[in-house]
Every structure is written in C-alpha cells, then in structure tokens.
Amino acid sequence: MAEDLGFHDAARKHIRRSTAIAAVSSRPGLLGGLLFAAKAPAYHVHWLVVSEQARGKGVGRALMAEAMRRFVRGPGAVEVVTFGADHPGAVTSGARVFYERLGFTAAEAVDPGPEGGSRQVFRLVVTGFERRRDRP
Structure with a gap:
C-alpha cells in the first residue's frame, strides 16, 4: 500500500493539512x-x-x-479500525498484533471493509499523562 500512488497523493494532501506523518528514507522512497x-x-x-521492506x-x-x-x-481514546480476527489479512498484515503491542484493546465490530472482510475497532484509552512520560 505504501507503494500505491494514491496513498502518496493522500499523504501529501494530509501532510499539508498537518493531519499526516510520513517516514521517508535517505534513498528515494x-x-x-x-x-x-x-x-x-x-x-x-x-x-x-x-x-x-520497512516492516x-x-x-x-x-x-x-x-x-x-x-x-x-488526553484524556480521551485513540481508535483505529482494522481487520477482524477472522479476516485473512489479520494475520498477514500483522495489524492486530501491532496495535495490541502498543496497548490497544479489541473493541466492537464495525461494518465490513470494501472487499467484504470483517473489521473491528481497536481502542487505546489515554489519560494525558502518557505524553509527559514518553517525552525524551
């Protein structure tokens, strides 16, 4: 997906709006x-x-x-919708495990994705103190 030109266009648009972050390498890419x-x-x-190549x-x-x-x-909650547990992409993408390792917990199911696969919300409750603790 990161190689997709549509993603590049969307990323540039949202970076200009200050609602996106990009990671780039010293080599073009x-x-x-x-x-x-x-x-x-x-x-x-x-x-x-x-x-x-960066995963x-x-x-x-x-x-x-x-x-x-x-x-x-914070306080508040950070939410992301990712693959449902029964979706084939749940394992191959590593998304569910990734969010769990960051402290997110699986929450309610949501409407299926565009290809018809299941989706689920992952949620991280934040208190506001995380920012101070994680700052260098």
Whole structure:
C-alpha cells in the first residue's frame, strides 16, 4: 500500500493539512505514512501503512509515537479500525498484533471493509499523562 500512488497523493494532501506523518528514507522512497484525526476526546488513526521492506523495523511504532506526541491531548481514546480476527489479512498484515503491542484493546465490530472482510475497532484509552512520560 505504501507503494500505491494514491496513498502518496493522500499523504501529501494530509501532510499539508498537518493531519499526516510520513517516514521517508535517505534513498528515494516512502517507508510509511499515517493519517490521523485529532478532535479531543476522540482520536482516530485513519490509515497507517508501512512499506513491505520497512516492516518489522520500528517504522509503524515510530509513526504512532509521533502521532501521539503531536496530536493527542488526553484524556480521551485513540481508535483505529482494522481487520477482524477472522479476516485473512489479520494475520498477514500483522495489524492486530501491532496495535495490541502498543496497548490497544479489541473493541466492537464495525461494518465490513470494501472487499467484504470483517473489521473491528481497536481502542487505546489515554489519560494525558502518557505524553509527559514518553517525552525524551
């Protein structure tokens, strides 16, 4: 998905609006990107994509940490809709495990995705103290 030109266009548009973050390499190329909506107390990850060559190297974690630092002013909750447990992409993408490792918990099911597969909300409750604790 990070290789998709549509994603590049959407990322540039949202970066200009200050609602997206991109990770780029010293070589030409987008490693990943995140589209975020920050309207306290509800925060939403609309799109988090990491290129295949960058997966497992901390890019997704770094993008989420930067989004939390920039946009989240708790208390509130950060939500993301990802694959349902029975969706084939749940395992191959690693999305569910990724969000669980960041402290998100599985919540309610939502409408199926565009291809018909199940989807589920993952939610992270934030108190506002996370920002101070995680700051360098």
